[in-house]
Amino acid sequence: MTTKRVVPLIFERSTPGRRGYRLPALDVPEVSIDQLIPQEHLRTQPAELPEVSELEVIRHYTQLSRLNHGVDVGFYPLGSCTMKYNPRVHEDVTSLPGFAAIHPYQPESSVQGALELMYNLSEYLAIISGLEATTLQPAAGAHGELAGLMVIKAFHAHNGEGHRNEMLIPDSAHGTNPASCAMVGYKVVEVPSDDRGGVDVEALKKLVGPNTAGLMLTNPNTLGLFDENICTISQIVHDVGGLLYYDGANANAILGIVRPGDMGFDVVHYNLHKTFSTPHGGGGPGSGPISVSKDLAPFLPGPVVRKEGDKYVFATPEHSIGRLKSFYGNFLVYAKAYAYILSHGPQGLREVSEIAVLHANYMMRRLQDVYYLPVDRHCKHEFVLSGMWQKELGVRTTDIAKRLLDYGYHAPTVYFPLIVDEAIMIEPTETEPKSTLDEFIEAMRAIAQEAKDNPENLTSAPHHTPVTRLDESRAARQPILRWQKS
């Protein structure tokens, strides 16, 4: 008997005939099913769902949850993911029946509060970006990228420039950027980085041209570095008729400090589930609104909310690209971001970015003697180290990450961005107490020491987690993707 407890699959807890929920008795006269639905449409074998009691369901998931890390459990310095604290009250207010139990097709007059929320949030996000108009429809960051790229494409087409089919993307970019380009049929043109970690301006000049649809940029980029040449860059792209797309995954560094619109961007998407603290839920739901410039506003997907007198109404922008998702996006998610903005106010939002950046620099400076720092500049809300010194000792970044789990921390993002060898991307966020940062720094330093003294303890890590290191290649080689009745 060991502490590593494997929780059985819920299917393995099933007992024939057991029930976990009962419906009120059927109160209408029951008609035989095949009188209502022809035989050929009827299911022949009932689905083999687990047969468990409510207690078993609660216990199953309680046990599973206890195998899981979360921001509520401990530090989660996952770079590019902004794992900040998710205020509990935001959960409360968005689960009021007035939001959680309204139908998307109710008459507008009966959902004025919901429309007001959408209107306000759209305005606020436009203000934060220094842009004109917003759609709340995208369900996540990548979906926002898709929306933004479609808008750019439609804009060019509308202007008779449908031939523009190249999107410039720095080599440090997140995988969703090129993938989103592919989704709209754009060709990806990779832009190299310079030795300050920014876009190589000279290279960029050579890459732009008449087919340039635009440039997608994360700024600060995925190295956590602000591109000092941003104005030059946007000039270069705009000069050839291209548009600038801002991947707002890193907006936690710039709130109230600098606006993408002022940097020259035409489109920005936000990851509300990062910067605006809607909880990640184990991978979603997110919300990825985009704000766009005045020129692009008519192309936004619909519906958007407009204010007419003191009424709020749905409307479709003039040249709308159409619809990207059912209904109005992840309403209950972005409602939490709305709460977040109201909780912080303008000074609070600026403070968010200031402290997020201060935290990151503090950690970076306290770690750079033991982990290689590829670019030595002030970082923004996150920074990237390299495990290459440890690699020489036979310890990979994966091993460092796994060992951190033993200390009760989630690991940083690793092996991203791709341009840094053995990358370790750390984002502390502003919501962590200094004591946590200090403790984590100590753990990282202890691990660096261990890499010298006892590397096997790292390569065999983690030791104190619910399971030890899992065999990922076996999973991919012989995929078992579902439970099978045996």
Add this chain to the structure above:
Amino acid sequence: MTTKRVVPLIFERSTPGRRGYRLPALDVPEVSIDQLIPQEHLRTQPAELPEVSELEVIRHYTQLSRLNHGVDVGFYPLGSCTMKYNPRVHEDVTSLPGFAAIHPYQPESSVQGALELMYNLSEYLAIISGLEATTLQPAAGAHGELAGLMVIKAFHAHNGEGHRNEMLIPDSAHGTNPASCAMVGYKVVEVPSDDRGGVDVEALKKLVGPNTAGLMLTNPNTLGLFDENICTISQIVHDVGGLLYYDGANANAILGIVRPGDMGFDVVHYNLHKTFSTPHGGGGPGSGPISVSKDLAPFLPGPVVRKEGDKYVFATPEHSIGRLKSFYGNFLVYAKAYAYILSHGPQGLREVSEIAVLHANYMMRRLQDVYYLPVDRHCKHEFVLSGMWQKELGVRTTDIAKRLLDYGYHAPTVYFPLIVDEAIMIEPTETEPKSTLDEFIEAMRAIAQEAKDNPENLTSAPHHTPVTRLDESRAARQPILRWQKS
């Protein structure tokens, strides 16, 4: 670094100047405090409360909770405690603002729903007990005992029999019974048990007399055995003018099967936090209503709820003993018991007891070859084994209990009742799936085997818990009962 993680005290997380909550700005003109309150009344040193952020509070308690067992986490066969499943929906319905946010002194007309609930529940409990009237005031079982004994005392006094000052209590009784007697100034007269585990009737006959105020009985008793002589016993006590008190902690065995009133009891208290599934909350809040016979009804503490036409009103019974607690008892707790009764209905409640009893007998029979069974009879909803066979091997019942923790179970109640050497009191409840019972049986059997093969593994248990065995005598010898600023 080990998996045994000690969570710091919240005080140890404190940082001067940190805040976890903010009030809305003061919107009235602020007056200097000492203009409002004379200096001599003012605090001189602010209380040294922890200074922590909301994240730290959430994380602190999330981490602490993960060190804790609960019914939601796993099996909890704690005898005499009825650790059954606590339906989630009962939490929901009782936290509606219509219940959670009403003031006890609101005009009656504005709390008719609350009064209706109190009225209905009082009626239902009276029906379940086969008695006449109920008070919902007692906050827990022991408080119910107190209420019941005070009512008995008042009744005797009212009848000019104030001299009756002896309460008969079997030696198998729970500690609260004698303690409650002391609280009303009664002398405890201990009644021995016979070899069937019941009250020794012959002994009882000798112990009753003109000073007998009554008899307190748990039936089934703390051995889990129903006293077959209950009618004789009540006859004996009633014949000398005494009253019968039913400690309803074990009511999970008798719902809809036999009513305390029909057994001859005059007062019964329920532990709603046991039989009626209001969650125990780590030790409370409970709720311990008492139902009483017609003769005793006028003495109940007030207020009780009466129905006048279609209005519900508070009223005070004619000879009320007074008041046992502020307001109306643990309203939000007994509201869950009300939900429980409605969820089950009459057949459901009977099934609760039937299956609770079936489960206990099944386990008892599957364990009696490896653990000594003191009385070999059908048990009711729980049963008591003895660890005396293991004791001979140098393993105490404590060790068995501690070892069970390693298997992910809470231990049974141990060393109670006092009349069984090395007692192990197991109560499975009706809400556990059979698979859990079987797995627990296997664990108990494995431990019995281990007692033979590897007793040290038991005496040093637990091994896989957040901390290993704690030194209780040290805690009592050098009490440290609070954090001290160092």
Add this chain to the structure above:
Amino acid sequence: MRYIPLTQAEKQEMLDTLGISSVQELFDDIPQHIRLDTDLDLPEALTEAELVKHFQALAQKNTDLNSVVSFMGAGAYDHLIPSAIKHIVGRGEFLTAYTPYQAEISQGVLQSTFEYQSLIAEITGMEVANASMYDGATALAEACLMACAATRRELVVLPSTLHPEWQEVVKLYLENQDVQIAYLPYDGQTGLIDAQALEGVNWSEVACVVVQQPNFFGLLENAACLGERIHEHGGLFIMAVDPISLSVLKAPGELGADIVVGDGQSLGNAMGFGGPSLGFFATSGSKLVRRMPGRVVGETVDTEGRRGFVLTLQTREQHIRREKATSNICSNQALNALVAAIYLNILGKEGYQEVGNHCLQKAHYFKQQILTIDGLSSPFSAPSFREFVIQGDVDWEEINLKLLEKGFLGGLPLDRYGLPGHVLFSVTEARTKEEMDTFTTLLRGLI
């Protein structure tokens, strides 16, 4: 909706194992003639959905404080409750645990209780607090009994400015142990215990004197001199305090209190029609600690020297000492104590002081506003904290019904306590100036 997972097939298996043919056989030892042969006369079972509807319908018959603005206190207070609290106490590990008898898998409950004890000790200025009592009133009753036991005296002095319901509870507890009570009248002008009356007491027989601070009228008693008086004669000084007020008012420990009790509802607990709340109980000195009722958690170490927590000093308790125990209390109000602890932690040192100050400032403002209404006056002269009494020649019960229609729950009419025309208002930090002003205007119109 039944929560019984056993299937027919499994039931049969169990019956087979037992060698019986029906569950009924297991009940054969119950005399046949007393066994029920019909169903209990209760409503048929409801499904979850039906239950929710039923409760929603009942709830709708109550006017809750989300829909009206309350100025009622008198022992149950409408403070702001930080959202984080319910998210923590809703966790199954806290909600569905029993008393932490198996310490090694109960460190969550034990440590949080230890912290609760520390917090209560801190705000009261006492050495030790227990793990909670049922409520403030029962805590006070037990404190009086403890004082009697500690002093071997059988007379308790109670102020008539103590909450009337608490008086009732204490009386019931004491009279059942034949303890006598002497009451200290109050001064009609100040609203405080009449200093003169102290002279009439035979202090050398008194086990303890109780003072409630602020008293039932919201006024600040001259606690210190009572404490001195009783100590001179070897009795104990018991203070019943409001935990929010302790952020502003002198700590009972500083005033020489031997036992401090109070009701913890105001520390983040739902009002819930008056319950569940918790009673806190603190004392000082190892002699008194060993006489304390209720559970207490202590620090210790495990076999590897790690800090851990256990229930301790259990020889005071009923399950060990039976009739010789310091009390019969067993289950307490653990989850409410957890709420109180979370509340104090999340408020923190500054927030706690802020709440107290806001209550004080707003109550003061409100009182000034109310007193601008012709015909209303302030009957008592002593300083107050967040409650105060107003007098006027009106029927407050009737006025309250009218106010309710306008969305306000007025103060508590004191007619039932023998003070016709008096009403007790309470103002917490949750009230806004706008609410107070609107209320004042409305009230003016009704007087």
Add this chain to the structure above:
Amino acid sequence: MRYIPLTQAEKQEMLDTLGISSVQELFDDIPQHIRLDTDLDLPEALTEAELVKHFQALAQKNTDLNSVVSFMGAGAYDHLIPSAIKHIVGRGEFLTAYTPYQAEISQGVLQSTFEYQSLIAEITGMEVANASMYDGATALAEACLMACAATRRELVVLPSTLHPEWQEVVKLYLENQDVQIAYLPYDGQTGLIDAQALEGVNWSEVACVVVQQPNFFGLLENAACLGERIHEHGGLFIMAVDPISLSVLKAPGELGADIVVGDGQSLGNAMGFGGPSLGFFATSGSKLVRRMPGRVVGETVDTEGRRGFVLTLQTREQHIRREKATSNICSNQALNALVAAIYLNILGKEGYQEVGNHCLQKAHYFKQQILTIDGLSSPFSAPSFREFVIQGDVDWEEINLKLLEKGFLGGLPLDRYGLPGHVLFSVTEARTKEEMDTFTTLLRGLI
């Protein structure tokens, strides 16, 4: 209310460590002229209490389905939601976790996702399901793209009986990749895809044909023959299904579907004004699996041979394959997928069938009742599941406003979809006979 714990003293310490005098210096690399020199033009910060009030005020401007009885569906359904669900998904470990990149401390999310995949595979009768998509509409769009990639064809056949919003979404996704769409008209008498129209399609160029079952009108399409037709020509058969209906209707797997998608809102998710929901996505055959968009969890073992779960087949995904990925999706709807899984588990084999049957029975009953109203008729003859269309020469928008005043949310007027006088009703197991009868009476009065 800011959630930033750093104190002034700590801030100074950090600045000292960095050797700078103000945080501003850290932003010096941002060109001065684009840096903001004023505050953002946003409302001032609210405290928790103020925020709650603000949201309560907004919520009150919405008429929610706790206060009215709804017969509206069309993609968002008012099913009963077992209480247990929110208690589970509220646990911080699920709520505040990211995508399970560090598998060893993410077994909770990983195993529950594996179970979710298994449940979806089970109800759809398919081999494999992914970990979720944004919603049903985007799942369908991605399914079409996947079919194009798999078949190397660029024509998709869509039924005009597909939910109009889904049509829009699919169109937008496809046109951005220059995929052509051919629409199958429906038969005005049956309400189903016009069988005749199938003849007009050049099937050998078709990447896939889509059928929605039940279709937008709630009617049951003859799915099998469409599947046969496309398979004859080497294209893929995509079914967009309602997960509640699958308890009653033939599993898509049995009908030969190659890809099955649908929206999972009805599986225990709040309606939430239309989101968040989840899209489910299932397929069969290892060739197709490797083309599937989105995350997928697989079983494996740890170094000690214990079963565990990891994200797998990641070479399909954008973070590895970038522009060659099967999709750009990254975050999905994990928590909603968890809800769906809990829902299916707590309902269980029998409960799931029961829900389906109750919907069917009640919808049937309701339709009969509605048809007793003079002037109303059923325009389509095909069998339906829990939704149906009613026709009448009336203004349904106007009628709906009147019904709302009486506490009912009527069906969806189809005017906006080119069917004036038509309305789409939905009936779930949450509706009672009494509600349906009252509605019928009311409606009769309004026609």
